[in-house]
Amino acid sequence: MIRIIQQRKKCIGCNACVEAFSSRWSMSRKDGKSVLIGGHKKKEIVSIIVGDDEYKENVKAATNCPVNIIKIIKL
Amino acid sequence: MNRVELMSPAGSFESLQAAIQGGADAVYFGIEQLNMRARSSNNFSIDDLASIHELCANKKIKTYLTLNTILYDHDISLMKRIINSAKDNHIDAIIASDQSVLVYAKKIKIPVHLSTQANISNIESVLFYSEYVDAIVLARELSLSQVTAIVKQIKKQNIKGPSGELMKIEIFAHGALCMAISGKCYMSLHTNFASANRGACIQNCRRSYIVKDKEEEIEFEIDNEYIMSSKDLCTIDFLDKIISTGVNILKIEGRGRSADYVYTTTKCYREAIDAYFKGSYNKESIISWKKQLETVFNRGFWSGYYLGKKMGEWTDEYGSKATLRKKYIGKGLKYYDKKKAAEFKLEAHQLIKGDSVLITGPTTGVISVQVEELRVDNSPVLSVQKGNIFTMSLKEKIRPSDKLYKVEEKNII
Ligand code: SF4
Numbered sequence: 001m002i003r004i005i006q007q008r009k010k011c012i013g014c015n016a017c018v019e020a021f022s023s024r025w026s027m028s029r030k031d032g033k034s035v036l037i038g039g040h041k042k043k044e045i046v047s048i049i050v051g052d053d054e055y056k057e058n059v060k061a062a063t064n065c066p067v068n069i070i071k072i073i074k075l
Numbered sequence: 076m077n078r079v080e081l082m083s084p085a086g087s088f089e090s091l092q093a094a095i096q097g098g099a100d101a102v103y104f105g106i107e108q109l110n111m112r113a114r115s116s117n118n119f120s121i122d123d124l125a126s127i128h129e130l131c132a133n134k135k136i137k138t139y140l141t142l143n144t145i146l147y148d149h150d151i152s153l154m155k156r157i158i159n160s161a162k163d164n165h166i167d168a169i170i171a172s173d174q175s176v177l178v179y180a181k182k183i184k185i186p187v188h189l190s191t192q193a194n195i196s197n198i199e200s201v202l203f204y205s206e207y208v209d210a211i212v213l214a215r216e217l218s219l220s221q222v223t224a225i226v227k228q229i230k231k232q233n234i235k236g237p238s239g240e241l242m243k244i245e246i247f248a249h250g251a252l253c254m255a256i257s258g259k260c261y262m263s264l265h266t267n268f269a270s271a272n273r274g275a276c277i278q279n280c281r282r283s284y285i286v287k288d289k290e291e292e293i294e295f296e297i298d299n300e301y302i303m304s305s306k307d308l309c310t311i312d313f314l315d316k317i318i319s320t321g322v323n324i325l326k327i328e329g330r331g332r333s334a335d336y337v338y339t340t341t342k343c344y345r346e347a348i349d350a351y352f353k354g355s356y357n358k359e360s361i362i363s364w365k366k367q368l369e370t371v372f373n374r375g376f377w378s379g380y381y382l383g384k385k386m387g388e389w390t391d392e393y394g395s396k397a398t399l400r401k402k403y404i405g406k407g408l409k410y411y412d413k414k415k416a417a418e419f420k421l422e423a424h425q426l427i428k429g430d431s432v433l434i435t436g437p438t439t440g441v442i443s444v445q446v447e448e449l450r451v452d453n454s455p456v457l458s459v460q461k462g463n464i465f466t467m468s469l470k471e472k473i474r475p476s477d478k479l480y481k482v483e484e485k486n487i488i
Contacts, residue, residue, distance in 0.1 A: 015147060032150040
């Protein structure tokens with residue numbers, strides 16, 4: 001299992017995470033920031049726990065994020 | 076001759092106050108993520124527009140909102156929301172380059188300044204955009220004679236914007252330059268996936284590099300040159316030539332800079348512009364302004380491309396060449412109106428009578444003074460130490476949100 005964490009407020013809406021893994025990330029047309037699909041919001045942080053099979057793609061999303069607001073933690 | 080408008084950067088309420096104190100005629104700022112300083116944590120939000128307008132309208136200062144990144148489909152509704160809100164809050168104009176913004180702003184009738192990101196370099200382009208914009212920020216890479224020719228042609232061809240007034244021309248007067256044609260740089264995107272055109276530039280050009288011989292793998296350090304890091308633009312010593320081009324607006328770069336930078340640069344250019352129109356623009360003043368400009372962030376100065384001689388000047392140092400450095404030493408607590416005394420808590424280092432300090436805050440703006448008297452528990456002292464709560468006499472009011480800095484010459488630190 002892995003935990004994906006996004007500090008959504010700092011997102012600059014560049015689309016890089018969506019390009020990396022569009023099954024988990026999408027762009028909101030409402031505020032132009034990316035949405036962690038299925039994620040839960042607590043204060044400014046959005047997070048979700050998913051299976052290991054998504055590890056590689058989400059690490060790519062995290063690496064490509066220019067403002068480093070995505071973290072992937074192995075549980 | 077028309078008076079030129081001085082436009083200063085405001086990346087925060089502190090800098091906004093500093094721009095006002097320095098004597099700006101207009102300020103520009105970004106909100107949310109759709110501006111070229113998206114990376115900066117200081118950006119205002121839509122909710123701040125009303126207070127920004129109120130602060131500036133009181134002083135008759137114009138407000139311009141930058142919305143000049145590349146826009147994707149998913150940005151369109153946010154872009155419209157920002158522009159609607161700007162219109163509702165009486166913001167004077169939007170600074171933009173993407174056509175979607177020009178079209179929408181025209182539709183809801185809010186003026187647009189075409190951003191330097193559009194790299195306008197000839198009169199035909201001015202004509203093309205005149206259907207949408209009332210002012211154009213020319214490409215920073217033009218020479219003054221090219222700028223003059225464009226301004227002349229606007230008059231000759233009577234090119235007007237949607238407002239029905241003659242097209243205004245704006246150029247950069249001071250601040251950082253890009254090593255590429257402004258905005259047309261992909262280095263940051265290549266190395267870090269961080270697009271400069273979405274305001275996320277990581278500034279690779281400001282670093283030093285090693286060149287490697289591929290065959291023998293020998294490495295050369297490029298001697299003392301930051302080969303891609305352009306020096307900063309400074310035009311104060313030929314501001315007469317700048318104003319003579321007939322441009323309408325002069326812009327100071329630096330939405331990512333601190334309040335003291337905004338204050339000092341604005342004040343110097345304010346004085347210089349006023350001096351020009353009063354006929355007192357002279358060598359002695361130029362020397363003094365340049366000295367003051369050197370005290371705040373700079374990578375060394377050059378005249379940019381305006382004088383058309385050199386192709387580029389590169390800095391020989393990482394970071395700032397500012398002759399003064401400020402270090403954070405404490406925070407504001409209270410102001411005693413009657414006694415005209417300000418109370419602070421010293422949180423680091425020590426403060427000695429005679430030291431120069433800088434106080435900055437979102438309402439206070441920038442105060443720069445020399446400490447004449449220090450008191451602890453109402454008794455005069457010569458110095459205060461970390462942890463002390465102390466007062467100093469001060470004409471201006473301070474607030475609990477204020478920060479206190481000690482200002483020292485760079486080589487002392
Ligand atoms: S990569 Fe980062 S900044 Fe870009 S959209 Fe995704 S979360 Fe936002």
